[in-house]
Amino acid sequence: MVNIKFFGAAQTVTGSCYLIESEIGNILIDCGMFQGKEIEYKNALPLQFDVKKINAVLLTHAHMDHSGMLPKLTKAGYKGKIYMTPPTSALATELLLDSAKIQEMKQNENKYSESMPLSLNSPIIYDTLDAINTIKLFNSCKFDEEISLGKDISFKFMRSGHILGAASISISILGKNILFSGDIGRVNQSIVIPFTKNMDDEKEYNCIIMESLYGGKIHPSKNEELAVFYDKINYTIKNYGNVIIPCFAVHRTQEIIEILHYGYINKLINKDVQIFLDSPLAQKATKIYTSFSSYLMKYNKIYKSSINYNDGVDIREENEKGGAVSNYENRFQFDVFKTINHSKQSLRLKNKKQSIIIAGSGMADGGRIVSHIANNIADHNSSILFVGFQAENTLGRALVEGSTKVFIKDKSYSVKANIHKFSSFSGHADNDELQQWLSMFNKSNNCKVVLTHSEVQNSTIFAKELKEKNIDVYIPTEGDSIII
Numbered sequence: 001m002v003n004i005k006f007f008g009a010a011q012t013v014t015g016s017c018y019l020i021e022s023e024i025g026n027i028l029i030d031c032g033m034f035q036g037k038e039i040e041y042k043n044a045l046p047l048q049f050d051v052k053k054i055n056a057v058l059l060t061h062a063h064m065d066h067s068g069m070l071p072k073l074t075k076a077g078y079k080g081k082i083y084m085t086p087p088t089s090a091l092a093t094e095l096l097l098d099s100a101k102i103q104e105m106k107q108n109e110n111k112y113s114e115s116m117p118l119s120l121n122s123p124i125i126y127d128t129l130d131a132i133n134t135i136k137l138f139n140s141c142k143f144d145e146e147i148s149l150g151k152d153i154s155f156k157f158m159r160s161g162h163i164l165g166a167a168s169i170s171i172s173i174l175g176k177n178i179l180f181s182g183d184i185g186r187v188n189q190s191i192v193i194p195f196t197k198n199m200d201d202e203k204e205y206n207c208i209i210m211e212s213l214y215g216g217k218i219h220p221s222k223n224e225e226l227a228v229f230y231d232k233i234n235y236t237i238k239n240y241g242n243v244i245i246p247c248f249a250v251h252r253t254q255e256i257i258e259i260l261h262y263g264y265i266n267k268l269i270n271k272d273v274q275i276f277l278d279s280p281l282a283q284k285a286t287k288i289y290t291s292f293s294s295y296l297m298k299y300n301k302i303y304k305s306s307i308n309y310n311d312g313v314d315i316r317e318e319n320e321k322g323g324a325v326s327n328y329e330n331r332f333q334f335d336v337f338k339t340i341n342h343s344k345q346s347l348r349l350k351n352k353k354q355s356i357i358i359a360g361s362g363m364a365d366g367g368r369i370v371s372h373i374a375n376n377i378a379d380h381n382s383s384i385l386f387v388g389f390q391a392e393n394t395l396g397r398a399l400v401e402g403s404t405k406v407f408i409k410d411k412s413y414s415v416k417a418n419i420h421k422f423s424s425f426s427g428h429a430d431n432d433e434l435q436q437w438l439s440m441f442n443k444s445n446n447c448k449v450v451l452t453h454s455e456v457q458n459s460t461i462f463a464k465e466l467k468e469k470n471i472d473v474y475i476p477t478e479g480d481s482i483i484i
């Protein structure tokens with residue numbers, strides 16, 4: 001008998017953690033952090049399972065809501081392997097060390113982490129040593145390679161296209177085939193290669209556990225939004241203002257750098273601009289994206305004229321007539337793009353004009369971006385461009401909802417800068433792409449599709465669509481379990 005338990009991301013978006021139990025072994029899929037003011041207390045609760053009975057941990061991707069509680073496992077005595085793809089290993093290493101460092105710092109004062117904003121009264125969950133002990137257990141596996149965990153248990157990572165290294169996981173155990181989607185990316189809208197099914201994967205799945213974040217929603221066109229994005233930048237630069245872009249360190253920052261790179265070399269952006277990336281964590285993530293260039297798209301299809309990244313060969317000349325070109329090595333580098341390391345350098349950006357400043361956090365609820373917003377918010381020539389999700393009770397949410405006055409570090413500011421939110425930069429599949437992903441896989445007659453990682457209203461809409469196709473659908477609650 002095979003049993004699956006849902007410990008997180010059940011009728012909510014964060015805290016992914018699922019346990020497969022069987023008489024021949026127990027496998028944990030993801031061990032993520034709960035994020036958001038109302039549920040982050042759950043991170044400090046005792047684990048709801050016995051770590052000594054876990055035989056292996058599989059990680060879908062590096063985002064903290066999937067990986068952020070792995071050191072808590074190690075701290076509780078887990079000594080087995082943690083399997084993931086090589087880029088996920090590189091990214092998770094940086095994110096877990098950052099998360100541990102900030103937890104240690106906040107014991108004395110209310111500090112901020114780009115990977116994990118924590119409120120002052122959150123207890124410390126793990127420290128740097130716990131993170132290091134966790135990273136030592138990391139075990140990298142290639143996409144599409146079947147890995148045996150013993151007789152009658154094996155697994156395989158397949159591209160899910162969400163961020164660098166992100167995977168869906170196919171698990172075969174006691175003759176049952178189970179598929180975990182992980183987070184599903186967009187199709188031809190991203191710098192990473194989109195989701196694919198291994199051509200020789202003819203398995204019939206008995207259970208498919210899939211994210212449904214944007215069930216019932218269709219993303220707007222990225223091409224149309226890009227034109228608006230460049231317009232907003234040019235208007236601001238022409239008027240001697242600054243463009244402030246709050247941005248998540250992993251993936252969104254790299255996509256925005258590439259969009260700016262494309263705009264600059266194609267003369268879609270004012271040539272007088274200076275661009276600053278003011279985030280050490282995003283710089284580390286960008287280096288990792290560069291070093292795993294074979295996982296990225298060579299031809300970026302989001303632009304009207306394609307941007308070509310030809311491995312090691314500079315074909316700039318050849319493409320003078322058409323799309324912008326670069327090679328992999330300088331994909332995230334161009335002459336007006338500068339990185340900021342030290343906080344003193346960051347403070348000096350206050351005196352800049354005609355600049356684009358990218359910094360974390362993506363929701364402007366902490367980090368270096370807060371000062372940049374404070375410096376520019378009262379200037380009607382400046383712009384603040386939001387390119388990601390803005391949760392409730394954040395400065396970002398207040399601004400995109402049109403607040404005319406906000407408090408930043410206890411000081412009141414009138415909002416005079418231009419505020420704009422872009423919706424098409426999402427790294428998650430929309431309703432049609434979720435359907436497309438699901439349709440790739442063979443399903444057994446009694447296959448159950450389990451919807452997770454979503455607010456219940458969105459998964460309910462998606463469930464209705466699947467039921468109309470006679471698919472057996474289930475939306476679990478936290479603590480639920482199902483028998484396969």
Ligand SMILES: [Zn+2]
Nearest residue numbers: 061063162183
């Ligand atoms: Zn994710």
